[in-house]
Amino acid sequence: MNKVYDKPIIIQKVDEETEKWKSIYTLHADINKAKKGDEYLSAGAIQSKQVLTFEVRYFKAIEDISLNTQLYRILYNGHIYDISDYDDYKFKHKSVRLLGVSQ
Numbered sequence: 001m002n003k004v005y006d007k008p009i010i011i012q013k014v015d016e017e018t019e020k021w022k023s024i025y026t027l028h029a030d031i032n033k034a035k036k037g038d039e040y041l042s043a044g045a046i047q048s049k050q051v052l053t054f055e056v057r058y059f060k061a062i063e064d065i066s067l068n069t070q071l072y073r074i075l076y077n078g079h080i081y082d083i084s085d086y087d088d089y090k091f092k093h094k095s096v097r098l099l100g101v102s103q
Contacts, residue, residue, distance in 0.1 A: 050102040
């Protein structure tokens with residue numbers, strides 16, 4: 001079964017000097033729910049985070065994310081997702097799966 005990369009996402013990178021986010025890639029992704037959202041206690045209230053996998057076609061420059069996930073984030077559907085994992089399956093350079101956790 002072929003993947004359908006039909007959901008527009010924007011990958012942003014933080015400028016370490018100014019601490020401002022800048023959009024660097026506009027891509028299309030195959031998006032899926034990664035697992036049941038984690039619930040946690042914060043200031044006495046239960047909150048939940050959405051965890052999604054964003055699968056995109058591989059391109060050379062996306063490798064930069066693999067060693068510096070904390071410098072990047074994903075904008076999707078008006079929400080911000082921190083990138084917590086990068087997976088280039090068996091280093092085949094076909095597609096990259098990014099694990100995004102909502103803020």
